[in-house]
Amino acid sequence: MLFSVVLLVIGIALLLINVGVISLEIREFFVMFIPILLVLAGIVYFIKCIRNKSSISILFALYFTIYGSLLMLNQQKIISFTYGDWWKLWPVFFIYLAVNMLFFKGKAQIVVEFNSTQNSEDEKTKKVKGKRYKKSLINDMHFNEQNWPLQSMDLHTNIGDFYFDFNKAFIPEEETTIKIKSRIGDVKMLVPEDIPIKIEVKTKVGDIRLFDLKSTDMKPHLYYESPTYHEAIKKIDITIEMGIGDIRIDRV
Structure with missing residues (x-):
């Protein structure tokens, strides 16, 4: 699902560039759209967390959403945060632990799906x-x-x-x-x-x-x-x- 969303966003953006609707260099294109893709990845993991009741998915949802949002704020000159500052998000792990203990501990419901292609x-x-x-x-x-x-x-x-x-x-x-x-x-x-x-x-x-x-x-x-x-x-x-x-x- 995430890969399909990434292809969709990139394809639409490149199509608009080719037909002259928007005018961007390829480098500027990736600088602009990668933060959006990161936020979309966070949303996908959040949906997975709700669907499968998987607490580990919330860690990726928090990380990608916050990382992409901070990069978007940097583009708007609101804060200073670059791609190399990813390591500054290590406190997200503590947020994940807190959310996990508050909302996931004690929930032993089993949600299982069988993958019929697992022998392929x-x-x-x-x-x-x-x-x-x-x-x-x-x-x-x-x-x-x-x-x-x-x-x-x-x-x-x-x-x-x-x-x-x-x-x-x-x-x-x-x-x-x-x-x-x-x-x-x-x-x-x-x-x-x-x-x-x-x-x-x-x-x-x-x-x-x-x-x-x-x-x-x-x-x-x-x-x-x-x-x-x-x-x-x-x-x-x-x-x-x-x-x-x-x-x-x-x-x-």
Whole structure:
């Protein structure tokens, strides 16, 4: 969506320049329109935040909106703020933490969509020794289609949210291993009560809620293992490592 908006704005502006409606050099064009595109990016992330109830999206929404707005004010000679001053916006992270605690903490609602193309070559998904392996820079991963086939996974991404509804999955009679690693993003899961599980979750900055357990440390780390895990045939082993983000895991 964001890429489409960027192409639309650039295309319209270049068309107006070519037909003589507006007269701008290419350099002046980018200086004028890049702040607008940044604000549009902030709006897109804000919409995503509301739609997916993803708290991490609000961080990008705040950053891009404020960054673009300050650049626009600089163009109007109201303030002095250049592209190289992006580092001055580091207090936005504290604003994000405050907004996250005020409006997102305690909301464990799971909003999950299944991506029917996640086995395609375009997403660079492959199987390694019977395990689904996927690595990407920016990507959300959704698993909630009815009877979706659960298998061992090794998922890595820099930025992205993860959504799992194991209650709708076809779970094989074996130990299924799921490893998730991401720099920025949220993880939300629904786990059936009758499936033994072993879970280890870590995040450097964020909040963890694992059933009735809740993290309180600066570097949260929680561990849980079902009493019957080792004796069970059908079971799930989950490991989650996040840089910045929230983790919610509930029984259903």
